[in-house]
Amino acid sequence: MREFSFHRAASVADLPAGATIIAGGTNLLDLMKHEVMAPESLVDITRLDLDRVEAEGDGLRIGALVRNSDLAAHPTIRRDYAVLSRALLAGASGQLRNMATTGGNLMQRTRCPYFYDRRMACNKRDPGAGCAAMGGVTRNHAILGASDHCIATYPGDMAVALRALDAVVEIDGPSPRRVPLADFHQLPGDTPHIETALQPGDLITAVVLPAPVAGQHRYRKVRDRASYAFALVSVAAVIRLDGGTINHAALAFGGVAAKPWRDPDIERLLTGREPSDALFAEAADLLLRPARGQGENKFKIPLLRRSLIATLRDATGMEATA
Amino acid sequence: MKITLNLNGTSHHLDVDPRTTLLDVLRHHLGLTGTKKGCDHGQCGACTVLMDGRRVNSCLTLACMAEDADITTIEGIGTPGNLSPLQQQFLDHDGFQCGYCTPGQICSATAMLEEIAAGWPSHASDSLDGPFDLTHAEIAERMSGNLCRCAAYPNIVAAIRQAGRDGSRQEDAA
Numbered sequence: 001m002r003e004f005s006f007h008r009a010a011s012v013a014d015l016p017a018g019a020t021i022i023a024g025g026t027n028l029l030d031l032m033k034h035e036v037m038a039p040e041s042l043v044d045i046t047r048l049d050l051d052r053v054e055a056e057g058d059g060l061r062i063g064a065l066v067r068n069s070d071l072a073a074h075p076t077i078r079r080d081y082a083v084l085s086r087a088l089l090a091g092a093s094g095q096l097r098n099m100a101t102t103g104g105n106l107m108q109r110t111r112c113p114y115f116y117d118r119r120m121a122c123n124k125r126d127p128g129a130g131c132a133a134m135g136g137v138t139r140n141h142a143i144l145g146a147s148d149h150c151i152a153t154y155p156g157d158m159a160v161a162l163r164a165l166d167a168v169v170e171i172d173g174p175s176p177r178r179v180p181l182a183d184f185h186q187l188p189g190d191t192p193h194i195e196t197a198l199q200p201g202d203l204i205t206a207v208v209l210p211a212p213v214a215g216q217h218r219y220r221k222v223r224d225r226a227s228y229a230f231a232l233v234s235v236a237a238v239i240r241l242d243g244g245t246i247n248h249a250a251l252a253f254g255g256v257a258a259k260p261w262r263d264p265d266i267e268r269l270l271t272g273r274e275p276s277d278a279l280f281a282e283a284a285d286l287l288l289r290p291a292r293g294q295g296e297n298k299f300k301i302p303l304l305r306r307s308l309i310a311t312l313r314d315a316t317g318m319e320a321t322a
Numbered sequence: 323m324k325i326t327l328n329l330n331g332t333s334h335h336l337d338v339d340p341r342t343t344l345l346d347v348l349r350h351h352l353g354l355t356g357t358k359k360g361c362d363h364g365q366c367g368a369c370t371v372l373m374d375g376r377r378v379n380s381c382l383t384l385a386c387m388a389e390d391a392d393i394t395t396i397e398g399i400g401t402p403g404n405l406s407p408l409q410q411q412f413l414d415h416d417g418f419q420c421g422y423c424t425p426g427q428i429c430s431a432t433a434m435l436e437e438i439a440a441g442w443p444s445h446a447s448d449s450l451d452g453p454f455d456l457t458h459a460e461i462a463e464r465m466s467g468n469l470c471r472c473a474a475y476p477n478i479v480a481a482i483r484q485a486g487r488d489g490s491r492q493e494d495a496a
Binding site for chain 1: 323339340341343362363364367370373376377378379382383384386387430433434437440441442443444445447450451462463464465466467468
């Protein structure tokens with residue numbers, strides 16, 4: 001690990017310019033050990049008063065420092081936003097969830113092995129260097145929204161559920177603002193080193209959820225091990241039926257792109273229709289129209305298709321297997 | 323930088339490089355070698371300790387960030403003459419082979435049983451509302467952050483299940 005200076009922030013206004021923020025540190029310290037990240041200055045924000053879950057209108061404001069384990073177990077989250085509890089519980093280990101924070105989890109970096117290995121070319125780590133992942137080991141790489149410069153995925157689970165819940169990220173800094181989670185993570189394009197909407201001096205202070213949607217909340221995660229592994233693909237779903245037809249369908253997908261993926265076209269297709277295998281197959285066709293494999297990860301295309309259909313069957317009360 | 327750590331009920335004043343992890347302070351500065359270094363990247367759980375009663379990976383915690391917390395290591399959980407109930411169950415069920423992962427397993431399981439008592443759900447729970455029984459599936463899921471290279475898992479699960487049952491019986495009797 002490279003040398004750094006350490007400072008503990010006493011207030012949001014006390015953040016030193018140019019310092020790298022640390023909260024739970026579970027991803028940042030790992031990257032610092034690999035010297036993929038080498039901040040000269042660290043500021044510890046864990047003493048800031050940002051660890052509450054409180055009502056905001058009909059919705060909920062989740063402080064950036066609320067730990068993943070506390071959020072997953074929070075009574076209101078369990079009751080009204082179950083897809084979020086389920087996604088959190090599907091991620092990492094008990095130890096890591098106790099450290100990982102809501103804000104920090106949004107800032108989690110990709111688990112692309114070429115990003116982690118400093119001997120390999122990586123446009124995300126070293127803009128313009130090239131991408132060693134292309135033509136390499138691509139099992140955990142993107143099938144949607146990738147570019148010729150980067151095929152890395154956003155690895156987290158929490159944000160996938162937040163995307164299905166239409167969450168908004170509250171940011172303090174030179175220009176305090178709220179950014180929909182939809183616009184927070186960035187697709188790589190020709191600037192894969194730009195991963196989020198944050199600007200220098202910004203601090204995530206909260207994630208805000210709108211009023212809950214009653215209905216079936218599901219988080220389906222497919223991975224190489226039954227526990228403690230990143231998603232190959234995941235599906236977050238909030239589905240509500242009214243008199244035999246779908247009247248709310250929010251679907252977000254993890255493990256397949258540089259951001260939690262959501263496609264309004266498939267939600268429009270499903271809304272107002274009666275659940276059926278034909279409809280779900282049509283939705284999967286639509287979702288996967290822009291999908292492109294990167295060699296080894298081509299299996300994710302049929303896997304995502306089956307995961308979507310299985311989630312929809314489950315959430316609409318159809319039999320588990322077609 | 324100068325820091326104070328509250329460790330197993332005692333305050334320690336230390337002067338450390340900011341890069342020093344809590345794990346390295348425990349082992350190299352304080353000589354508490356019960357906490358093990360396995361992967362040093364938060365993947366194996368051998369370094370698990372309790373911070374304010376919650377299980378964490380000490381390899382992914384900077385010592386300077388652990389100030390003000392009450393830290394408990396395996397040395398604070400029990401001693402050879404005064405074993406914790408979980409330690410006794412690991413002995414009774416032969417919950418190890420080489421023993422390297424055992425301190426982390428026991429620290430982790432100690433906090434995990436508290437999490438169940440507090441009503442925390444897991445990925446293996448059918449309902450988010452509980453009750454959460456100490457089934458094999460629940461224990462395996464909740465302990466997935468602790469690897470055992472010798473694969474003593476069946477006996478580890480049996481030891482934790484027995485300690486958990488004994489613990490809830492004591493609570494019922496109280």
